Amino acid sequence: MNSKVIRLILLGLAVYGLFVFMVISFYPDKPENMDWQDREEYNKVQITKLRLGSTREEVLALLGSPDITEAKIHGGNTVQVMFYRTQHVRADGLTTLDECTPLLFENDHLIAWGEGAYQSYLQS
Incomplete structure (x- = not known):
């Protein structure tokens, strides 16, 4: 009887x-379900895994929805900046x-990221 109990427990x-x-x-951890620190x-x-030329859809699949986004048309090209939170500044x-890393897209392809990318977007 004792061995049956042990077998059932095992x-x-x-x-x-x-x-x-x-x-x-098999259950993927989605960015939308994470708390802000995670x-x-x-x-x-994930931003370290990006490569120039990636499509906007590939980036969205990797990082999920951006925290902030801006866009404009400049010289016939669609320019979009998506901001993803990467550093805590204020509670x-x-x-x-200032708590985000900007990703710059032109015609839905990643052309740059970081503060320099955002400054070039502002100047164009």
Whole structure:
């Protein structure tokens, strides 16, 4: 009788372990579901993986929705800046431009990121 109980306990632990493994492996962590601290760290890591020429859709798939966005048409080209929060500055409950890394897109392709990208957008 004692060995049956032990077998059931071991079987239960094995099923539980398999369930935890499946959830961790197959349930993607979406940026929209993260708290702001985890989202900042996630954005920092993902921005390092970007490559110039990536499409806007690829970036959205990787980083999720931007915290702030701006756009304009300049010289027949669509220019868009998407801001992703990457550093905490003030505990005011708001996400501001100085807490974000800007990503600059021209005609839906990533052409630059960082503060210099945003300054070039403002000057054009």
